[in-house]
Amino acid sequence: KGNHWGYGKENGPDVWHKNYPVALGSRQSPIDIPHQVSHDPSLGPIVLDYDHCTSINICNNGHSVVVNFDDTDDRSVIHGGPLENPYRLSQFHFHWGGKGCDGSEHTVAGNSYASELHLVHWNAVKYKLFDHAAAAPDGLAVVGIFLETGDDHRWLHTITDAMYMVKYKGSATDFKGFNPKCLLPSSLHYWTYLGSLTTPPLHESVTWILLKEPIAVSEKQLGKFRLLQFTGEEEDQRLRMENNFRPPQPLKGRRIRSSN
Numbered sequence: 001k002g003n004h005w006g007y008g009k010e011n012g013p014d015v016w017h018k019n020y021p022v023a024l025g026s027r028q029s030p031i032d033i034p035h036q037v038s039h040d041p042s043l044g045p046i047v048l049d050y051d052h053c054t055s056i057n058i059c060n061n062g063h064s065v066v067v068n069f070d071d072t073d074d075r076s077v078i079h080g081g082p083l084e085n086p087y088r089l090s091q092f093h094f095h096w097g098g099k100g101c102d103g104s105e106h107t108v109a110g111n112s113y114a115s116e117l118h119l120v121h122w123n124a125v126k127y128k129l130f131d132h133a134a135a136a137p138d139g140l141a142v143v144g145i146f147l148e149t150g151d152d153h154r155w156l157h158t159i160t161d162a163m164y165m166v167k168y169k170g171s172a173t174d175f176k177g178f179n180p181k182c183l184l185p186s187s188l189h190y191w192t193y194l195g196s197l198t199t200p201p202l203h204e205s206v207t208w209i210l211l212k213e214p215i216a217v218s219e220k221q222l223g224k225f226r227l228l229q230f231t232g233e234e235e236d237q238r239l240r241m242e243n244n245f246r247p248p249q250p251l252k253g254r255r256i257r258s259s260n
């Protein structure tokens, strides 16, 4: 159907503004995190209560690989830090580059990482449905975790091993019993700022919480992400899923705060 948005030359981030004018808005994501960020002593620690989280499935939505969670109650939430309410874990997904190329969305002092994990949470205290929250200025809280290449990640293989089951757009498979706590770095020190979704509809609804410490994953594990395809099984075009990241957007005067 028509020129659906993507990451190609014709439908990529540079032209998203044509169908989604908010792409040129005042609180777009991702951004570059500069060297000097103001430290805010009033910022408390971020707390991730995932002990009773319930993963449901892993799917290929044609833009990324997504693990979905049961978010019908407050069994897995984040709270604290800059957040005034608990936010429910809904899904997590990744952004990555091509072979030997970086693919994070946020950059730190101009430097990219190999990949970026987004843990997506929504404000179910104020909003009845995820889609309502996704369009509200205080509706979402996304924890961003940088992935850098190094040793094998001990737990990431459970995700990369499932990828052959969701190679094509529109495919999904059961993925139960996965707790994303195993993907966290040792330090929860973070940067926080107000931003947006990083794909269309680009709603300016995200309180970003970016962890400063990256996690290490191996080139081999990252290579398995690139076995995924943007395209469906029935499509004759076989487009490898890679470089599914939006580049940094103008800060437009926003304040970025740093936890301790």
Ligand SMILES: COc1ccc(C[C@@]2(O)NC(=S)NC2=O)c(OC)c1
Binding pocket: 064, 118, 120, 131, 134, 140, 142, 196, 197, 198, 199, 200, 201, 202, 206
């Ligand atoms: C309608 O609600 C949406 C739509 C897309 C995404 C995914 C994404 O655009 N947002 C981030 S963050 N990374 C992405 O790729 C979303 O996630 C919060 C919520």
Ligand SMILES: [Zn+2]
Binding pocket: 093, 094, 095, 118, 198
């Ligand atoms: Zn994302």
